Amino acid sequence: MYEKTIKFIKELYGNQEFTPLSVPKFVGNEKKYLYECIDTTFVSSVGKFVDRFENDMAAYTGAKKTVVCVSGTNALHMAMMLVGAERDDEVLTQALTFIATCNAISYIGAHPVFIDVDKSTMGLSPDALKAWLEKNAEIRNRQCYNKHTGHRVKACVPMHTFGHPVRIEEIAAVCAEYYIELVEDAAESIGSKYKGIHTGLFGKVGALSFNGNKTITTGGGGMLLFMDEELGALAKHLTTQAKVPHRWEFRHDHIGYNYRMPNINAALGCAQLEHLDEFIADKRATAAAYADYFKNVDDIDIFTEPADSFSNYWLNAVILKDRDAQQAFLQETNDNGVMTRPIWELMNRLPMFENCEHDSLENTLWFADRVVNIPSSVRL
Ligand SMILES: *Cc1c(COP(=O)(O)O)cnc(C)c1O
Numbered sequence: 400m401y402e403k404t405i406k407f408i409k410e411l412y413g414n415q416e417f418t419p420l421s422v423p424k425f426v427g428n429e430k431k432y433l434y435e436c437i438d439t440t441f442v443s444s445v446g447k448f449v450d451r452f453e454n455d456m457a458a459y460t461g462a463k464k465t466v467v468c469v470s471g472t473n474a475l476h477m478a479m480m481l482v483g484a485e486r487d488d489e490v491l492t493q494a495l496t497f498i499a500t501c502n503a504i505s506y507i508g509a510h511p512v513f514i515d516v517d518k519s520t521m522g523l524s525p526d527a528l529k530a531w532l533e534k535n536a537e538i539r540n541r542q543c544y545n546k547h548t549g550h551r552v553k554a555c556v557p558m559h560t561f562g563h564p565v566r567i568e569e570i571a572a573v574c575a576e577y578y579i580e581l582v583e584d585a586a587e588s589i590g591s592k593y594k595g596i597h598t599g600l601f602g603k604v605g606a607l608s609f610n611g612n613k614t615i616t617t618g619g620g621g622m623l624l625f626m627d628e629e630l631g632a633l634a635k636h637l638t639t640q641a642k643v644p645h646r647w648e649f650r651h652d653h654i655g656y657n658y659r660m661p662n663i664n665a666a667l668g669c670a671q672l673e674h675l676d677e678f679i680a681d682k683r684a685t686a687a688a689y690a691d692y693f694k695n696v697d698d699i700d701i702f703t704e705p706a707d708s709f710s711n712y713w714l715n716a717v718i719l720k721d722r723d724a725q726q727a728f729l730q731e732t733n734d735n736g737v738m739t740r741p742i743w744e745l746m747n748r749l750p751m752f753e754n755c756e757h758d759s760l761e762n763t764l765w766f767a768d769r770v771v772n773i774p775s776s777v778r779l
Contacts, residue, residue: 489553513746563704587613614679732773
C-alpha cells in the first residue's frame with residue numbers, strides 16, 4: 400500500500416538495505432580532537448574542550464552562559480533545582496514528550512501536570528495553559544497554587560517537539576502573569592529559533608541534549624543555556640560537586656552533582672558544532688524534499704515548521720489519517736527496511752504518570768493516533 404513512499408525514502412537515502420531514523424554524521428575534526436585528548440591525557444573532567452565547547456555554544460546560541468552536562472536528562476534535573484522546584488510542587492508540561500522531561504520533574508519529587516499541545520507546533524499550547532490556569536490557579540504572596548490540590552504550581556516545561564519551536568513568547572507571558580518559572584526542554588531544538596532567537600533562551604533555563612540521535616552529538620551529553628549569568632555560574636558550581644575553587648584544598652559548600660561533561664565528549668561536541676549549520680541546512684533540504692513528495696500523496700501529510708519559527712527539522716513527522724493507517728504504515732515501512740516509529744507513548748498512559756492531572760489533551764490524543772517519524776539523518 401505504501402510501496403511508492405518506501406521507494407521514495409530509500410532513494411532519498413541512497414538505496415541502502417536499511418534506512419535508519421537518525422544516525423550521527425562525522426565529517427570533520429572529530430578524530431583529530433579525540434586524539435588530542437588522548438595524546439595530552441586530558442580525557443576526563445578537566446581540559447580545554449570543555450571550556451571551548453561552552454564558549455562556542457554561547458556564541459552560537461546567543462546565551463550569556465552555557466554549562467555542559469553529562470546528559471540532557473541531568474541538565475533538565477539541574478534546571479528544575481535551579482528554578483526552585485521542590486517536593487510536591489506541580490510542574491506544567493506536555494504528555495506528548497520524551498520520558499526525560501517527566502523523569503527530571505520526578506527526581507525532585509514534583510508532579511507533572513499535562514497540558515494540551517497546539518496543532519500548529521505539536522508543543523505546549525499557551526491557550527491550553529491559560530485555560531488550565533484560569534480554572535485551577537490562585538495567586539497567594541506572588542506564588543501560584545492549584546486551588547483544588549493545594550499544591551504550589553512552580554514551573555512550566557514546554558518542549559520544542561522534533562525541533563519545531565512552540566509559541567514560546569505567549570507561554571512566557573502566561574507564566575509571568577502567574578508567577579510560574581519557565582524552563583525550556585530544548586533537547587531536540589538546537590539551532591531552532593523563534594522570531595530569530597534561539598530556543599532555550601526565553602525562560603530562566605533551557606536544556607539541550609547531545610545524545611547520539613540528536614542533530615549533533617557528544618556521544619552522550621547535555622547543556623544548560625542561560626541569559627542570567629549569575630544563575631549560570633551557580634549551575635556550573637552545582638554540576639561540578641560544588642567545590643570551592645582553591646589550588647589544593649578540597650572544600651565543598653553545597654550538595655553538588657557530578658554532572659560535568661568529560662573532555663573527550665566535549666571534544667566531539669566542538670568538532671560537531673563546526674558543521675551544525677551545514678547539518679541543519681541539509682535537514683531542511685530533506686524536509687523540503689519530503690514536503691514536495693507528500694503534496695501528491697493522498698491521506699498522508701507532512702508536518703512543517705510553525706509560523707514565526709526556524710526549525711532544525713530534527714525528525715520529520717508524517718500524519719496519517721487515523722490509528723489504523725498509522726499502524727499499517729509502521730508495519731509496512733519497518734518490514735521493508737525503512738525505520739519509522741510512532742510518536743512516544745503519551746506520558747499519562749505510562750504507569751508512573753497515569754494518575755497525574757491533565758486537561759482534555761484533545762490535540763495530544765489526535766497526534767498520538769496519527770504521527771509517525773520517518774528517516775531524517777543528515778544526508779550530505
Ligand atoms: C533527548 C531528549 C532529552 C534528553 O535526553 P538525554 O538522552 O538524557 O540527553 C530530553 N528531552 C527530550 C524531549 C529529548 O528528546
